[in-house]
Amino acid sequence: xxxxxxxxxxxxxxxxxxxxxxxxxxxxxxxxxxxxxxxxxxxxxxxxxxxxxxxxxxxxxxxxxxxxxxxxxxxxxxxxxxxxxxxxxxxxxxxxxxxxxxxxxxxxxxxxxxx
Amino acid sequence: xxxxxxxxxxxxxxxxxxxxxxxxxxxxxxxxxxxxxxxxxxxxxxxxxxxxxxxxxxxxxxxxxxxxxxxxxxxxxxxxxxxxxxxxxxxxxxxxxxxxxxxxxxxxxxxxxxx
Numbered sequence: 001x002x003x004x005x006x007x008x009x010x011x012x013x014x015x016x017x018x019x020x021x022x023x024x025x026x027x028x029x030x031x032x033x034x035x036x037x038x039x040x041x042x043x044x045x046x047x048x049x050x051x052x053x054x055x056x057x058x059x060x061x062x063x064x065x066x067x068x069x070x071x072x073x074x075x076x077x078x079x080x081x082x083x084x085x086x087x088x089x090x091x092x093x094x095x096x097x098x099x100x101x102x103x104x105x106x107x108x109x110x111x112x113x114x115x
Numbered sequence: 116x117x118x119x120x121x122x123x124x125x126x127x128x129x130x131x132x133x134x135x136x137x138x139x140x141x142x143x144x145x146x147x148x149x150x151x152x153x154x155x156x157x158x159x160x161x162x163x164x165x166x167x168x169x170x171x172x173x174x175x176x177x178x179x180x181x182x183x184x185x186x187x188x189x190x191x192x193x194x195x196x197x198x199x200x201x202x203x204x205x206x207x208x209x210x211x212x213x214x215x216x217x218x219x220x221x222x223x224x225x226x227x228x229x230x
Contacts, residue, residue, distance in 0.1 A: 006158075035218075041161075042202075042220035058217065090158050092218075101147045101166070101206075104218060107156035 006107035023091035032074035033092040124225040133190040136204030152199040
């Protein structure tokens with residue numbers, strides 16, 4: 001079945017560590033996105049990528065980094081510079097590139113906690 | 116982006132139709148209406164979207180008023196598994212700055228389907 005796979009489902013980080021969250025899609029989608037969701041709040045855009053080898057900052061990119069070396073993969077690194085990393089991280093993808101009305105489809109998320 | 120207003124909660128009996136309203140009185144001509152739902156600790160699930168015509172798919176129907184200032188999501192035969200938070204989102208189709216591709220989730224409507 002086609003879909004978006006995020007791993008791991010739960011992740012624990014020690015202070016000062018970088019961690020990388022995986023996002024893989026087999027939908028042949030051009031665009032991929034990373035969002036962060038805090039308890040009781042909506043989603044906030046961290047980074048997005050319209051095409052391989054290109055990505056743009058979203059609203060809250062500070063303390064995060066991404067890469068898009070392959071169409072199907074868009075890993076997110078939470079660096080030690082991110083002061084409040086505990087959150088639910090969601091990856092999404094959509095087809096069409098410049099056809100912006102195509103819906104985004106989400107993975108099941110990674111819940112990151114600080115030890 | 117246009118703002119949406121949804122009731123905070125609704126109840127529905129199992130097997131009956133669930134009609135979820137959304138007000139988007141400031142919607143502009145290039146903005147689509149999207150509906151997503153989210154079950155606790157899972158990623159948002161895309162339901163349906165439309166511009167001005169009514170839309171139907173295997174999950175739901177979307178009715179958009181002629182002036183496009185409001186819409187209704189209809190789940191024709193609600194089941195217990197439809198209990199979730201439902202989000203109505205409007206999103207522009209033109210690219211531009213950090214709004215590109217971003218989905219802005221509000222508080223949504225908590226739909227509870229009871230036996």
